Amino acid sequence: MTHDEIAETTANEAPSLTNDLPEPIGTESLLGAVEAILMVAEVPLSIVHIAASLDTPVNEIRAAVSMIKDDFDGLSGSRQRGFELREVGGGWRVFVRENFEWAVREFVSNENPTKLSQAALETLAVIAYRQPISRGQIASIRGVNVDSVVRTLLSRGLITEMFTDSETGAINYGTTETFLENLGINTIDDLPLISPYLPDPNNLTDSESK
Amino acid sequence: MTHDEIAETTANEAPSLTNDLPEPIGTESLLGAVEAILMVAEVPLSIVHIAASLDTPVNEIRAAVSMIKDDFDGLSGSRQRGFELREVGGGWRVFVRENFEWAVREFVSNENPTKLSQAALETLAVIAYRQPISRGQIASIRGVNVDSVVRTLLSRGLITEMFTDSETGAINYGTTETFLENLGINTIDDLPLISPYLPDPNNLTDSESK
């Protein structure tokens, strides 16, 4: 969508300001509204989420977010900002731009959770690529009991119970949005491909169902 | 460029025009750093505070803040932002711009249903009976990550940050007056007794440090 298109679609929706030039102000108003919301949000906001809050079509919000991002990045003729808009965990959020992180250290409270153990990381990788997956299936891939690691991952909010298998009664796990945020990616599809490393999974699953 | 020169040039010139000047990169970098700090600060920051943390003369910071303010206000040729820099209580802070507050109001009323979720109630119950308690400790009692419900409870004013553990850096939470009012009791001691044989946070390993 071009800027002009946004101007057209939002021209009449500006709730506050009106003057001689309705069209550009409509756009500016939408951009300002989206910026304002991004300023107060405490979690990454999806386009759909913002659209619902502002009661505005999704494609207009998408265009507005993309314009704001470009703007912060200095692609719209102005200076590159000390902050940027990033899409992580399925939503948009204002971050300090990477090359200015040195400046903010003092102002950020550091409550960094402890690093995950190697076992927890490997288990997380298995869940990420094989979700939904039960503890039994994870144990069979890892060769060891994974109860304690799964509990750690649950309390860290990195995985969640997705559903219980109606036949076996086994709980199936999957990754969360927090997981995506912690990795700095937007969707599971952003994970590096693992298939080149793997043998054909069809040869492996049988042993578990014996 | 001397400090005074920056102060002078910023009075009339847009930052994008400073390209003609000898040390534009220094300026842009300073602007970015100040912006980054203001973007993450929870409280208004004085010019002196920012100057000290960036190890930069006060008048340069003053000039930078003034440029950023003008910039956000749309006085430097670019769009007026949905946020602004406001001086309150002797310091500077990023606020939602007044004419975009409607967007935040819509967003906020959309976010908060009138009833607490089951997860929020359970977390509140744990905090009420085990305060002061950290998020990690709550998580290990509830077996799931509680970051987002704790945020909800904070924003509802039902709990508050009591102190930060000096060793672990973990914030400890407790209930508020608002909580007591909702439950119709005067002090925490009026809570009905529960079984003494339930997990105590002091005996729990913080799930985050596992």
Next chain:
Amino acid sequence: MPENWWTVAVLHNEELSEQTTTGFSLTLGNFEGPFDLLLSLISKHQLDITDISLSKVTNDFIAYVRTLETADQLDEASEFLVVAATLLDLKIAELLPRGEVVDAEDVALLEARDLLFAKLLQYRAFKEISSWFSTAMALESRRVFRQVRLDERFRKQQPELVWTLSKEEFARLAEETMTPREIPMVGLTHLHAPRVSIREQAIELVTMLRREQSMSFAQIIGQVRDRAVVVARFLAILELYRLAVVTFEQDSPLGMLQVSWRSEAFDENQLSALGADYDS
């Protein structure tokens, strides 16, 4: 996502992984399970995973499993034993003269090998990719995002909270929430063969040997279809040998293994104590 990030991430991870490899409660000795051990042995001998010199790796593996002595370790060792048994099978097959006859047992052995290697490859894949996770998380944890408490005046805009719980209901909720949940255990029985008691097998053996006085190993396992029982019987024989209750005779390498009873050395109490090590 830029492709080179992954590469950078992997390189970067070298330093990080050092700190993260310790402290897991289920670690058996230094290894997190049989695949971990097998992988490290393969890399120690600088072997390709698809072209393992079985003798070396099997010897090392068995030697390691022997060092697992405490009850706790043995409790966790069942997976090790399954892998050990497979490796032993494969090693024996390698040593046997190659005939033209392909019988069902050979095929089963090949399948067991393929399955073991496929599982090992799979394990390695996840192990390798986990370094990407570690690095991505480390990099992301340095990022700072805006997270500023909502202004009081906006907070007042939210719809009034509707509170419905009495203090008694609230107390009950607290109690229910804080009562530790019974963590459903992983049913390992449907994954692996059911646990086999070495003591039970030892008792069985004693009965058989008392009757027969001397039997070949082939006879001892003659009727048994379950590999876990075979392993358990084999371990039971070793235990009985350690107690000097039985003796072995083998004329030549890979020849028939004859197990003989030495009843004069037998003490019933030793047998009941024997099982204790293996019970969980």
